[in-house]
Amino acid sequence: MDIKNIVSNGFSLNDLEKRVSSFAFFSLRTAINSYFSTYKSSKHFFGTILSDNSLSQLESDFQYGSDYIEKYAETIIHFQHFIELVCKEILRDKHELLVLKLDKKHELFYKLLFKEEVDSSDLEGINTTEFTATFERMCELIKTGKLDSKYDFFREQKNVTVIKQLNNLRNRIWHRGTFVLRFKALDLFIGRYILPLIIQIVKLPEYKKLDNLWKYTPLSYPIDPLKDIIDECTKENYDTGKVAFLKELGRAAYSNPLNPTFKFFNDEIIRRSERMVEAEINLVTYSEADKVYNCPVCGVESLISYQDSEREIEEDGSYSSYFTFCWYIKCQCCSFEISNELNNPKEYGYDLPDYWYVIEH
Structure with missing residues (x-):
């Protein structure tokens, strides 16, 4: 079997009548699990994180190992991927052409424009718009009333800033691979800004019944780690230890057999x-x-x-x-x-x- 046959030996979610949300929520699951895992990946130097010590910033940063860096990268990349796929799905629901680059695919453009039948194989290899252009287009269409008002929260200034910063962090990993948020900064960025936005997204009517795709098994003791992390991180002086405890509860909930x-x-x-x-x-x-x-x-x-x-x-x-x-x-x-x-x-x-x-x- 040559390489072309190997890489074509798969299946399309569209053929299985699944939406892009399936992949989106798999990414969300990976993102949350990776974030939860940042405590376990830092246990060997967690005392340094908790304490005010005499180490210089350089000495402190030197303690971050490959496990933490890996979980950090997975967290940022998959949260960004989830939000990008959701935004593109919102546009696709209005029209496929809102997210596709079809500069030289004239017949395909015509078929999609006039909603003629298109085989899923015809869409393979077609690039979609960059995330920045996708997000700006979606926000503009929400603003002008072309998209449902249930998506208005995407245009709130706080969420616009959060999404842009998330995309910047993702690009710094993807294109340079040289920047890593420190432990407490990651807690505040995810707990105070990203997770509240994620909760708004998963509460949308089309996603409310998809918890099984991304959420952890409920804990035996009545704690919801996501909710409690958000509550703690919104405080002026959040408790790093408490959030670490909640993250480990959540990580183990994903591992619960x-x-x-x-x-x-x-x-x-x-x-x-x-x-x-x-x-x-x-x-x-x-x-x-x-x-x-x-x-x-x-x-x-x-x-x-x-x-x-x-x-x-x-x-x-x-x-x-x-x-x-x-x-x-x-x-x-x-x-x-x-x-x-x-x-x-x-x-x-x-x-x-x-x-x-x-x-x-």
Whole structure:
């Protein structure tokens, strides 16, 4: 099979009677999951992010690893891709020609103009307008009443600025690949500006029933990470730790293997998770597994806490004090995991156990 046959061996969503929104919402899912994953990708230096330390900006920036950079890039690129596809779909619903470049495709232009039947293969390889031109065209048509007033929120100055800045960040990744938002700046940009716009889009009548394409499985504990991240990031002094906690809840919700419609498979997954918990508890390691909690994400009794011990040594070599503390928890089912650089959930306003403790002996 030669390369032309290989790259043509696929299927068209149009042939399956799916709209471009399918791809758009797959991108949205990737964008949100990638953003949620920026806490996990930064755990090795999260203490530096939280603390006011003496490191220079250059020293602090040097700690950002490839995992964070990868998740940052996926976040920006896929949020921009989602919004671009939505805008083009809005224009396509009015007329296909509003988004296509057909400078030399005269017969195709004629057929589309007069709504004659066009085979999907005739549209393959046809370029669409650049996003900036697409967005400006859509806003102008909304302004002049040519598009439904339900899209008016796109023209609000705040959203126009947000979309332009998102596109600029995407271009800086796509064309140069040299600029990365720092952790807190990314939180504020996504939580304060991007996510509120995303919520406005997904509430449009044509998209309200598409949650299954992009949203995570509901958490066992009644928290909606997206809503709470937006609420926290709109505060003047947002709590970085709380948003990190919410991001990890959301990331694990995407990884939750339990499906409410498949009880048989769920039971097997839960049994396997419980066996893993038992094995972990019985395994003697440097940091011993200790307590087991009900996981706030998947609801399985598989959230293990790990403890460590420290001793204070006097000059004569004797121990003056000895204490044990929990430093890390991880769910054996959905993979939810946080360390004690974060506060206990109650300090963030959630009625969950105090995972972090210190016992003096």
